[in-house]
Amino acid sequence: MNKKPDSAGLDNAGAGTRAVWGGEQVRHPYNATQAPIVLSAAYGYDDIDVWYDVAMGKAPGFIYSRMSNPTVETLEAKIGELEKAESAVAFSSGMAAISSVLYTFLAQGDRMVSTKDSYGGTNKIFEEFLPRTGVEVTLCETFDHEAIEREIARGCQVVYLETPTNPTLKILDIQRLVAAAKRVGALVVADNTFATPLNQNPLALGVDVVIHSATKFLSGHGDVLGGLVCGSEALMAKVRHYREINGATLDPLSAYMIIRGMKTLVLRMRQQQHSARALAEFLCTEPLVASVNYPGLADHPNHAVACAQMGGFGAIVSFVLVGGMDSVKLLLPRLRFAHCAGNLGAVETIYGPARTTSHVENTLEERQALGISEGLVRVSVGIEDTDDLLDDLKQAFAFVRGLRDEKSQQPAFSEGVN
Numbered sequence: 001m002n003k004k005p006d007s008a009g010l011d012n013a014g015a016g017t018r019a020v021w022g023g024e025q026v027r028h029p030y031n032a033t034q035a036p037i038v039l040s041a042a043y044g045y046d047d048i049d050v051w052y053d054v055a056m057g058k059a060p061g062f063i064y065s066r067m068s069n070p071t072v073e074t075l076e077a078k079i080g081e082l083e084k085a086e087s088a089v090a091f092s093s094g095m096a097a098i099s100s101v102l103y104t105f106l107a108q109g110d111r112m113v114s115t116k117d118s119y120g121g122t123n124k125i126f127e128e129f130l131p132r133t134g135v136e137v138t139l140c141e142t143f144d145h146e147a148i149e150r151e152i153a154r155g156c157q158v159v160y161l162e163t164p165t166n167p168t169l170k171i172l173d174i175q176r177l178v179a180a181a182k183r184v185g186a187l188v189v190a191d192n193t194f195a196t197p198l199n200q201n202p203l204a205l206g207v208d209v210v211i212h213s214a215t216k217f218l219s220g221h222g223d224v225l226g227g228l229v230c231g232s233e234a235l236m237a238k239v240r241h242y243r244e245i246n247g248a249t250l251d252p253l254s255a256y257m258i259i260r261g262m263k264t265l266v267l268r269m270r271q272q273q274h275s276a277r278a279l280a281e282f283l284c285t286e287p288l289v290a291s292v293n294y295p296g297l298a299d300h301p302n303h304a305v306a307c308a309q310m311g312g313f314g315a316i317v318s319f320v321l322v323g324g325m326d327s328v329k330l331l332l333p334r335l336r337f338a339h340c341a342g343n344l345g346a347v348e349t350i351y352g353p354a355r356t357t358s359h360v361e362n363t364l365e366e367r368q369a370l371g372i373s374e375g376l377v378r379v380s381v382g383i384e385d386t387d388d389l390l391d392d393l394k395q396a397f398a399f400v401r402g403l404r405d406e407k408s409q410q411p412a413f414s415e416g417v418n
């Protein structure tokens with residue numbers, strides 16, 4: 001694809017402009033204004049020498065779509081613009097991206113340091129799969145930066161950070177932990193799914209590799225799976241090589257859907273973050289809520305760090321319900337403008353307890369060890385009108401409080417303690 005002759009770079013453009021034009025300042029075939037979905041598995045050549053040069057990377061072009069594909073490359077260029085990365089590699093899901101990055105950079109005898117809080121699937125790789133290949137994994141208390149620094153100082157090849165964490169919304173001080181990692185020559189990987197590139201650019205804070213589950217805010221409509229990895233050309237060449245071999249490539253149709261979703265990322269996030277703050281503030285006043293997690297709240301334990309490293313606090317709020325799972329079962333089905341589902345980052349508001357969402361892969365004992373209470377509910381705030389979302393939550397709480405008042409008249413009623 002040729003660059004438009006008059007196309008200026010996006011170096012000075014804002015995030016909204018980058019999201020729309022990133023990777024798309026080109027003349028597509030047929031002068032199409034939208035990226036074509038190229039479903040071809042392979043690309044044909046009559047000249048064997050040209051074919052060979054393309055295969056060897058000496059000439060531009062495509063050979064086979066497990067290795068590279070025009071639609072997927074457009075998406076990779078777009079996320080590269082948003083994360084201000086030299087290069088990017090797309091995967092078939094966020095987990096494909098995470099596992100591929102870990103298996104690209106870790107080998108038998110290596111050591112990786114991370115935290116107890118992370119997406120449940122990521123935690124499973126840490127606890128179940130990496131140790132099998134002879135990689136030592138040390139998971140620290142997420143709020144204890146001294147402990148994380150101490151473990152990093154003992155020597156490691158990879159430091160893996162997720163911030164804010166899913167679903168506990170804890171914040172890690174990226175620059176502080178990058179400094180600790182650089183002292184021992186470790187590579188720093190960060191999962192930036194919750195923040196999105198609009199609120200946080202970890203590469204600018206010294207992180208080496210940034211990962212997104214594009215299934216979430218980037219695509220934004222809950223209808224496609226994808227994962228994206230960003231970093232220097234040298235590091236991404238290694239990740240791309242691993243993808244070529246393990247085959248966890250993104251399909252072109254999904255790539256197109258993520259491209260389309262990303263164009264409205266700025267508009268969606270603006271509304272979603274606005275409502276997330278309103279919901280978080282309301283939840284703080286609700287008697288049936290034991291605690292609220294949102295990095296934008298002044299009493300969040302790492303609010304100052306969040307203010308320093310994030311441009312906004314995101315659209316995920318989580319809270320612990322008094323009465324545990326009993327209350328969860330009463331509250332969630334009462335909501336009118338919400339899916340109860342395992343996804344997040346979509347235009348619709350989505351509620352779900354950790355037990356059936358982020359930590360569905362973990363056992364009750366594992367969740368307890370990770371400090372994930374059974375009454376913990378995650379809210380992914382959608383683009384609906386803020387007042388409608390607030391009213392909906394208020395009526396659902398009023399219903400649950402009414403039921404509890406009734407039941408408390410009966411001596412047999414027991415308070416759930418999970």
Ligand SMILES: *Cc1c(COP(=O)(O)O)cnc(C)c1O
Nearest residue numbers: 093094095119166193213215226
């Ligand atoms: C959803 C999620 C993942 C996994 O992404 P998939 O696209 O579902 O494979 C990884 N990290 C975080 C923070 C997530 O929320």
